[in-house]
Amino acid sequence: xxxxxxxxxxxxxxxxxxxxxxxxxxxxxxxxxxxxxxxxxxxxxxxxxxxxxxxxxxxxxxxxxxxxxxxxxxxxxxxxxxxxxxxxxxxxxxxxxxxxxxxxxxxxxxxxxxxxxxxxxxxxxxxxxxxxxxxxxxxxxxxxxxxxxxxxxxxxxxxxxxxxxxxxxxxxxxxxxxxxxxxxxxxxxxxxxxxxxxxxxxxxxxxxxxxxxxxxxxxxxxxxxxxxxxxxxxxxxxxxxxxxxxxxxxxxxxxxxxxxxxxxxxxxxxxxxxxxxxxxxxxxxxxxxxxxxxxxxxxxxxxxxxxxxxxxxxxxxxxxxxxxxxxxxxxxxxxxxxxxxxxxxxxxxxxxxxxxxxxxxxxxxxxxxxxxxxxxxxxxxxxxxxxxxxxxxxxxxxxxxxxxxxxxxxxxxxxxxxxxxxxxxxxxxxxxxxxxxxxxxxxxxxxxxxxxxxxxxxxxxxxxxxxxxxxxxxxxxxxxxxxx
Amino acid sequence: xxxxxxxxxxxxxxxxxxxxxxxxxxxxxxxxxxxxxxxxxxxxxxxxxxxxxxxxxxxxxxxxxxxxxxxxxxxxxxxxxxxxxxxxxxxxxxxxxx
Numbered sequence: 001x002x003x004x005x006x007x008x009x010x011x012x013x014x015x016x017x018x019x020x021x022x023x024x025x026x027x028x029x030x031x032x033x034x035x036x037x038x039x040x041x042x043x044x045x046x047x048x049x050x051x052x053x054x055x056x057x058x059x060x061x062x063x064x065x066x067x068x069x070x071x072x073x074x075x076x077x078x079x080x081x082x083x084x085x086x087x088x089x090x091x092x093x094x095x096x097x098x099x100x101x102x103x104x105x106x107x108x109x110x111x112x113x114x115x116x117x118x119x120x121x122x123x124x125x126x127x128x129x130x131x132x133x134x135x136x137x138x139x140x141x142x143x144x145x146x147x148x149x150x151x152x153x154x155x156x157x158x159x160x161x162x163x164x165x166x167x168x169x170x171x172x173x174x175x176x177x178x179x180x181x182x183x184x185x186x187x188x189x190x191x192x193x194x195x196x197x198x199x200x201x202x203x204x205x206x207x208x209x210x211x212x213x214x215x216x217x218x219x220x221x222x223x224x225x226x227x228x229x230x231x232x233x234x235x236x237x238x239x240x241x242x243x244x245x246x247x248x249x250x251x252x253x254x255x256x257x258x259x260x261x262x263x264x265x266x267x268x269x270x271x272x273x274x275x276x277x278x279x280x281x282x283x284x285x286x287x288x289x290x291x292x293x294x295x296x297x298x299x300x301x302x303x304x305x306x307x308x309x310x311x312x313x314x315x316x317x318x319x320x321x322x323x324x325x326x327x328x329x330x331x332x333x334x335x336x337x338x339x340x341x342x343x344x345x346x347x348x349x350x351x352x353x354x355x356x357x358x359x360x361x362x363x364x365x366x367x368x369x370x371x372x373x374x375x376x377x378x379x380x381x382x383x384x385x386x387x388x389x390x391x392x393x394x395x396x397x398x399x400x401x402x403x404x405x406x407x408x409x410x411x412x413x414x415x416x417x418x419x420x421x422x423x424x425x426x427x428x429x430x431x432x433x434x435x436x437x438x439x440x441x442x443x444x445x446x447x448x449x450x451x452x453x454x455x456x457x458x459x460x461x462x463x464x465x466x467x468x469x470x471x472x473x474x475x476x477x478x479x480x481x482x483x484x
Numbered sequence: 485x486x487x488x489x490x491x492x493x494x495x496x497x498x499x500x501x502x503x504x505x506x507x508x509x510x511x512x513x514x515x516x517x518x519x520x521x522x523x524x525x526x527x528x529x530x531x532x533x534x535x536x537x538x539x540x541x542x543x544x545x546x547x548x549x550x551x552x553x554x555x556x557x558x559x560x561x562x563x564x565x566x567x568x569x570x571x572x573x574x575x576x577x578x579x580x581x582x
Contacts, residue, residue, distance in 0.1 A: 019507055023500040034493065035544075447550035
């Protein structure tokens with residue numbers, strides 16, 4: 001009997017050993033499959049085509065601060081869109097340009113601007129004389145490779161709300177319908193409840209992120225863009241009913257965004273951000289209040305990034321793009337200015353200013369060296385990071401895919417999909433007051449996540465190889481679908 | 485693939501971990517190696533780190549970041565092996581004393 005017990009005992013132990021080994025192997029295989037599934041899971045494409053606000057899931061309460069993380073260092077000076085917005089300036093310049101022209105051949109405001117910033121004149125001329133012809137030359141040669149990417153981008157911009165180009169005194173207020181009188185403003189019970197309502201409907205309209213701020217007049221252009229119902233040469237007086245700014249934001253396609261600069265596009269997010277802003281403005285007007293959408297590409301009377309910061313959606317990074325806890329910087333935004341009384345949000349501090357001071361990954365990956373490696377500078381009375389917009393646009397204009405670059409967005413460590421790995425890294429970084437984990441994670445990012453030599457992003461005529469940060473997704477590889 | 489993101493997957497994974505721990509416990513008893521709480525804590529931490537390494541490799545491949553999978557796999561794999569060997573020596577040392 002004792003022998004039999006002993007035999008059973010040995011067998012049980014052997015069974016336990018074998019079970020343990022088998023379980024360890026099965027458990028490891030399961031973890032590998034879990035990891036793989038997490039890596040390819042479309043649910044990690046945070047905010048893309050999501051509704052109901054489920055993806056604005058960062059608890060901002062804990063990280064709010066009284067003052068935004070940019071610093072006011074002097075008297076705020078409102079920007080002149082005609083010269084300080086690179087797209088506008090380059091547009092004016094292209095109309096005024098003649099071969100061999102000098103600064104003295106320009107008219108004001110370009111002339112005065114270029115006198116103060118002669119380097120920008122050289123870069124704008126370089127863009128027109130050298131970059132554009134080389135782009136056209138390579139475009140003919142290589143365009144088929146980017147046929148699907150360009151088609152996707154065009155398709156995404158095909159739907160756009162009808163733009164109201166009347167001045168704000170007319171366009172922003174509710175209109176009388178069918179010969180009646182315009183709706184009177186409804187009496188709202190509580191500003192806090194109104195904020196809640198506005199956020200809820202913004203999410204219902206498709207917005208991933210929404211925040212509310214008091215509009216700082218320093219963010220309103222002194223001279224705004226054309227086509228906004230203003231005489232652009234007359235200084236814009238900030239309308240009294242632009243009291244609040246509602247900021248909404250949606251992500252760009254995660255897959256194509258990682259394949260910037262040649263396969264990514266802003267148009268998908270631009271289009272959705274436009275539609276949301278127009279819907280929101282319409283909703284507010286139906287309640288009898290004034291509302292004006294400021295939407296991408298260039299239909300703004302205001303600067304968007306500082307409003308996103310004021311509204312507590314994120315912080316401005318080294319690359320000048322706002323970094324949010326949910327989407328990193330992979331998003332595009334619209335603003336609605338309004339006078340509907342609301343409770344405003346507070347700005348947040350999630351440690352971006354410290355992180356960006358040493359990370360430098362965006363600067364390392366910027367092919368045109370437009371992102372500074374220096375500290376923050378004082379711009380129009382505010383201390384913040386500033387990029388070189390003229391060199392940035394020159395690179396944009398050389399790309400053969402959908403217009404733009406967005407390499408800084410693709411390479412930013414905050415712009416990562418919402419799976420367990422990156423969410424954990426973000427939480428560790430956020431909750432470590434020493435900053436050591438930030439430095440360790442940045443080192444790992446630099447070591448593990450390689451990127452092409454920045455020169456390779458250029459078109460062949462400019463010494464590059466049409467490289468992308470990551471391989472394009474299968475549905476944008478023209479060569480797999482089209483006979484060339 | 486949805487199974488691996490489900491709660492049921494983690495239920496199965498939990499059962500497998502329990503079997504590994506019971507099996508390990510039985511093996512230690514067979515070898516007369518005492519397992520105080522700190523050894524169990526160290527063992528569990530090591531198991532979690534190995535699990536992290538495996539999941540990191542899988543996730544990086546899933547994200548099409550093969551370079552990160554290989555480099556991370558090598559770095560974390562080496563750390564797992566060295567720390568595993570160190571932990572084993574600590575456990576064995578206890579056995580000799582016993």
